[in-house]
Amino acid sequence: xxxxxxxxxxxxxxxxxxxxxxxxxxxxxxxxxxxxxxxxxxxxxxxxxxxxxxxxxxxxxxxxxxxxxxxxxxxxxxxxxxxxxxxxxxxxxxxxxxxxxxxxxxxxxxxxxxxxxxxxxxxxxxxxxxxxxxxxxxxxxxxxxxxxxxxxxxxxxxxxxxxxxxxxxxxxxxxxxxxxxxxxxxxxxxxxxxxxxxxxxxxxxxxxxxxxxxxxxxxxxxxxxxxxxxxxxxxxxxxxx
Amino acid sequence: xxxxxxxxxxxxxxxxxxxxxxxxxxxxxxxxxxxxxxxxxxxxxxxxxxxxxxxxxxxxxxxxxxxxxxxxxxxxxxxxxxxxxxxxxxxxxxxxxxxxxxxxxxxxxxxxxxxxxxxxxxxxxxxxxxxxxxxxxxxxxxxxxxxxxxxxxxxxxxxxxxxxxxxxxxxxxxxxxxxxxxxxxxxxxxxxxxxxxxxxxxxxxxxxxxxxxxxx
Numbered sequence: 001x002x003x004x005x006x007x008x009x010x011x012x013x014x015x016x017x018x019x020x021x022x023x024x025x026x027x028x029x030x031x032x033x034x035x036x037x038x039x040x041x042x043x044x045x046x047x048x049x050x051x052x053x054x055x056x057x058x059x060x061x062x063x064x065x066x067x068x069x070x071x072x073x074x075x076x077x078x079x080x081x082x083x084x085x086x087x088x089x090x091x092x093x094x095x096x097x098x099x100x101x102x103x104x105x106x107x108x109x110x111x112x113x114x115x116x117x118x119x120x121x122x123x124x125x126x127x128x129x130x131x132x133x134x135x136x137x138x139x140x141x142x143x144x145x146x147x148x149x150x151x152x153x154x155x156x157x158x159x160x161x162x163x164x165x166x167x168x169x170x171x172x173x174x175x176x177x178x179x180x181x182x183x184x185x186x187x188x189x190x191x192x193x194x195x196x197x198x199x200x201x202x203x204x205x206x207x208x209x210x211x212x213x214x215x216x217x218x219x220x221x222x223x224x225x226x227x228x229x230x231x232x233x234x235x236x237x238x239x240x241x
Numbered sequence: 242x243x244x245x246x247x248x249x250x251x252x253x254x255x256x257x258x259x260x261x262x263x264x265x266x267x268x269x270x271x272x273x274x275x276x277x278x279x280x281x282x283x284x285x286x287x288x289x290x291x292x293x294x295x296x297x298x299x300x301x302x303x304x305x306x307x308x309x310x311x312x313x314x315x316x317x318x319x320x321x322x323x324x325x326x327x328x329x330x331x332x333x334x335x336x337x338x339x340x341x342x343x344x345x346x347x348x349x350x351x352x353x354x355x356x357x358x359x360x361x362x363x364x365x366x367x368x369x370x371x372x373x374x375x376x377x378x379x380x381x382x383x384x385x386x387x388x389x390x391x392x393x394x395x396x397x398x399x400x401x402x403x404x405x406x407x408x409x410x411x412x413x414x415x416x417x418x419x420x421x422x423x424x425x426x427x428x429x430x431x432x433x434x435x436x437x438x439x440x441x442x443x444x445x446x447x448x449x450x451x452x453x454x455x456x457x
Binding site: 047053060095136222226 | 273300303304305306307309310313314316317326327328341345347348350352353355356357359360369385386387388389390399402404405406407408448
């Protein structure tokens with residue numbers, strides 16, 4: 001696999017990049033306890049974006065792991081989860097903002113802390129989205145890689161500690177050219193009152209397209225229809241997604 | 242979960258707005274702070290897909306994730322503060338005779354119907370089309386970017402501890418209602434759901450009644 005990018009996302013750092021159809025992005029939780037908040041957009045037409053409810057409804061799930069796909073609001077598959085040794089990635093509990101970060105971690109300004117300042121998920125996403133002409137209207141329900149928030153029978157949310165261990169990784173295969181926006185910042189339900197988000201390794205490379213017997217394609221008939229719509233869109237776009 | 246039933250003392254004869262919205266139609270309305278807004282499920286088990294915006298700055302809008310985190314629970318009922326993307330309360334649910342409402346299931350669209358049911362279902366009417374038409378008529382440049390995931394009043398979407406999500410039969414019934422008080426200037430956007438492929442409307446989409454009482 002040709003490697004296009006291999007970098008360490010520091011604790012607190014934001015990131016965005018266009019990732020091409022059939023490329024693979026691996027995220028690795030180097031030390032454990034990471035939270036990488038993520039949003040996904042059609043790189044050519046970002047009005048099409050990750051849709052949490054459609055992803056959950058199509059697959060009858062409330063979390064993400066191997067064999068599952070991330071749907072856009074247009075019925076297409078943005079990316080597939082082809083490998084995951086963490087086991088549970090959250091997509092229902094959102095990101096935190098500046099007020100919540102200040103309440104939890106105390107004052108953490110750039111003036112005082114320089115580049116160790118307390119960046120938060122919402123502000124990080126807004127900064128990266130701004131680089132692509134996007135903004136508040138484009139912040140939708142996101143994915144939180146390496147995070148598990150459980151839902152009880154009564155609907156109550158519970159933060160699950162130690163969901164991710166050191167070295168755990170998740171690998172995404174992109175089915176469309178996608179703008180990926182990441183924020184490596186503490187999850188708002190994590191009770192840890194110290195600001196010390198761990199580093200996350202990013203590895204981007206080429207890979208083969210989904211074969212006919214692909215696990216993500218076949219895990220649900222809904223996913224097969226999502227791949228069919230995605231492949232029809234590739235034709236519509238002249239093979240260039 | 243113990244359903245949080247709470248009756249309202251307000252009299253529909255005193256309402257300033259009292260409209261019936263047929264299934265398959267959209268609706269927008271602006272509320273002033275302190276106004277009370279009620280949705281009545283006239284015939285039972287009718288999903289009412291709903292979004293709220295700060296009408297003075299529509300970039301601030303309803304956030305499902307902020308709402309469920311603020312109360313630590315995925316189901317909406319009496320006492321739930323419907324939170325914005327900026328972490329502020331847009332409205333507060335003050336009465337509820339259904340007891341549980343969904344905010345994870347989102348809205349149906351032509352494209353999601355293709356994925357969920359069959360590629361041939363694209364022609365069927367759906368909530369996103371109603372949302373888009375209502376926003377186009379409302380104007381102010383609002384469109385598809387202004388459709389974050391919504392509330393489904395009267396809809397039952399249980400999540401299990403193992404992380405499964407299902408569409409269950411409704412917990413609503415004829416005449417049940419949910420009532421909320423606006424905490425700021427609010428734009429209401431509703432699609433009265435036309436979905437025929439799953440039990441969210443008991444396979445029979447029906448009208449709802451919408452009432453507004455001005456701040457007393």
